[in-house]
Amino acid sequence: MQATVASYDESSRSGTVVTDQGATLAFGSATLAEHIRHLRPGQRVHINAGEAGVTGIALWL
Numbered sequence: 001m002q003a004t005v006a007s008y009d010e011s012s013r014s015g016t017v018v019t020d021q022g023a024t025l026a027f028g029s030a031t032l033a034e035h036i037r038h039l040r041p042g043q044r045v046h047i048n049a050g051e052a053g054v055t056g057i058a059l060w061l
Contacts, residue, residue, distance in 0.1 A: 027054040
């Protein structure tokens with residue numbers, strides 16, 4: 001599913017995304033793919049989400 005980064009805290013590597021359906025979801029550092037060093041608000045990402053929330057985030061390369 002596609003989403004847009006709404007907020008990102010570099011020190012904790014956590015933040016929130018807004019899905020294309022309008023849902024705001026929080027994520028923690030464990031969900032970031034290894035190639036992600038930094039995210040910026042407004043950046044488009046691909047997320048995996050389940051009942052527990054965001055389970056993975058990757059950049060569109």
